[in-house]
Every structure is written in structure tokens, then in C-alpha cells.
Amino acid sequence: MSTTNTDTFAEQTVTESLGTLNTNAQQGLSADEADRRRAQYGYNEILEKEESVWHRLFRRFWGPIPWMIELAAILSAMVQKWEDFSIIMVMLLVNAVLDFLQEHRALNALKALKAGMAREVNVLRDGRFKRIPARELVPGDILQLRIGDIVPADVQLLSGDYLLIDQSALTGESLPVSRKVNEVAYANTIVKQGEMLALVVNIGVNTRFANVVSLVAKAQLKERSHFQKMVIQIGNFLILITVALVLLIIMVSLFRHENIIEILRFSLVLTVAAIPVALP
Secondary structure (H helix, E strand, C coil): CCCCCHHHHHCCCHHHHHHHCCCECCCEECHHHHHHHHHHHCCCCCCCCCCCHHHHHHHHHCCHHHHHHHHHHHHHHHCCCHHHHHHHHHHHHHHHHHHHHHHHHHHHHHHHHHHHCCCEEEEEECCEEEEEEHHHCCCCCEEEEECCCECCCEEEEEEEEEEEEECHHHHCCCCCEEECCCCEECCCCEEEEEEEEEEEEECHHHCHHHHHHHHHHHHHHHCCCHHHHHHHHHHHHHHHHHHHHHHHHHHHHHHCCCCHHHHHHHHHHHHHHHCCCCCC
């Protein structure tokens, strides 16, 4: 895999970059050379690790709040309150299934959107331009960018007047930026004006866009939003209070030699009442 950072290409002329990537500006890459580079660098895509359906379904039953509901169901079975057990289980299953279906529909809509956005690019191969899927681009390809195009990879501008590029999705800039020959344009930015030829310098996981996605994903794994932290804190607090009260009631009731069935029934009522229905 290429380890050359995209910004490194911006520090040299596009002529030097053509030499670095061993590309002919008039002929582009040959089909055989493109196949060889694809075998070396892979496809121009960012692979996603997809969570299995069963894992997404069972995840609905794992966590502090589901544990409380499941505990209430177990206590209902222990005291043979089958009506309560049935109601609790139906509520638990309905909530899990509805949440799963909502997420499933959202994921299907996202996949359909991605499929509809499958892009083709105009690339120079064997001395003539041809349309190919963007995922088949390789470093060293020469492609044509024009108004409305989504830049399919990190590129260095080769020839033409200029491009106005909207890179707000990448940098947050509200206005398009102007790019000219020898400057670089990043993957997944949008051409708002102009037409130029560009040299592909990085694809897939080596693009600036992939680096940003990776950083955001790591931040999301390490940090929770303030709302998420508050929900978890409330849930943990309620669980601790509930467990402490149930243990206290059981110990006091056993000390007073009360009926164990009645103790479990009261614990059940307390556990069910402690479940925060309004929390997500």
C-alpha cells in the first residue's frame, strides 16, 4: 500500500508527481498496468464492518435497563405470577423488535442510497477516455473533473483553468475553495465550478476522507455525548438504588421470618416500578 501522504504531493509539481507514479500524461495507464496496481493497492473504497442481524437483535436485550426488565420477568416466574410475567415479556419483546425494525429500515435506506450513488468517472486509459466505476480507480490514473462531480479520490490537478470545490463535508468550510494546477483536491468533495484533468494520488483508506472518518469513529468509541452520559448515569443510579432496596427488604423480611413468596412479590413490584419507562 502507498504510504505517501496526499499533502506531500501538494509540495511538489504535478510533473514530479507523474514521475513518482510512473504515469504518462497523454496516454494514462494501460489496462494491464491498472490491473496490476489494483492488485497492489486494492479497490478505491472504504470497507465497512457490518454488524450481523442476530447481534443487532440480541443487543436490544443487553444493558442496564433491559437487565432490570429481565430481572422483573424472572421474579415474576419465581413467584408464579404468570400474568405479570407474560405482560413484562411482551413489553420487552415488542420494544426490542420495534427498535430493531426501525434501525433495520434505516440501514436498508442507507444501503439503497449508497447503491444509487454508485459513481462512474471519466478516466484516461490506453490513450482514450472511458467511463469506469469509481471503485476501480488506481493511483496514477488521470481523470476528468467537471461541475457537479464528486471527487472520487485524492487527486492533484494536472491541467485546466481552475476548480471551485465544496469541501464543507471534510473541513466545515462554508464557501467553496479555488484549486488550480499542482494543488490537491480531496475525495468526496464536490466540484461546484470549472473543468480540469487530475492525477489520482491516493485511493480508498489512504485518502484524507478515510483519515477523517477513522478519527471520528475513534472519538465516538472513546467519548459519549452529554445526553448519553446522563442517561447511563440515571440508569445506573436507579439500578443501584433498586438492588440496595431489594436486598434490604429481603434481609429485613427474613429476619422477621416472613413468607419468602411475599418477599419476592414485593421485590417484584419494586423492581418493575423502578424501570424508567421514559428513558430511551
